[in-house]
Amino acid sequence: MDADELKRRRNALGLTQAAFAERLGVHRDTINALERSARPITEQMALAIAALRPMPLDAKPKSENDLERVIETALIDAGIRYVGDRDGQNPSALDFRLLDFDVEIEVKRFYTARTGEQMARASNVIAVQGEKAVRFLAAAIRSGDFLDLAAAHPRPATTR
Incomplete structure (x- = not known):
């Protein structure tokens, strides 16, 4: 180092x-x-x-969807700041916008006809489909790999 x-x-x-x-x-x-x-x-x-890992956020999950709640809980545990679509703070209306990464996450149980339209709402989207994939992504979020990505790719100037 x-x-x-x-x-x-x-x-x-x-x-x-x-x-x-x-x-x-x-x-x-x-x-x-x-x-x-x-x-x-x-x-x-x-x-x-x-x-070293970020401190967990002082927040409680708001998602009513069980799969979205898995991701939201992982984001909170990992200390990753986000806004969700439930409170109208995410202009793209995708499930989560990771504020310090300029990345959005859309959670799906199954593929739907509107998935393509949703993906077109933002330029950087992680689409996670299915319970096993959601739990895998949640584990990756908690592992600290996102911190390594943040260290390698500094935050966009607009979110500082």
């Missing part, structure tokens, strides 16, 4: 240097020095940084 990757991970977690340092049990000056490459990042520190 290098200084740039460390900073990307800290930003993906949405943490200040002080909050990042607290989560790692070190002083803020240590994080500052690591980000400036003034101190080397030890293997132990790199492993501790890689193990």
Whole structure:
């Protein structure tokens, strides 16, 4: 891990240097020095940084659909900010818009005739169909892989 990757991970977690340092049990000056490459990042520190996960959101699932609720609960558990279609906050009216990723998720139990029309509402859509696929995606969300994606692909400037 290098200084740039460390900073990307800290930003993906949405943490200040002080909050990042607290989560790692070190002083803020240590994080500052690591980000400036003034101190080397030890293997132990790199492993501790890689193990950090976002804090769960302070929210409760609102979805009435059982499959949508599985995804929504996973997003909450993983600390991924989103808006849903139930509260009218998502202009595309797809099930979920992941605010920090510029990605939307549409959950389907089965393929329907309107699925194609729904997919055309947004340019970046994950369509997940069927209970097994929904549970698989929920597990992937909880695993922290989304944090790795956020670190590799910084947030769009419009959502900061």
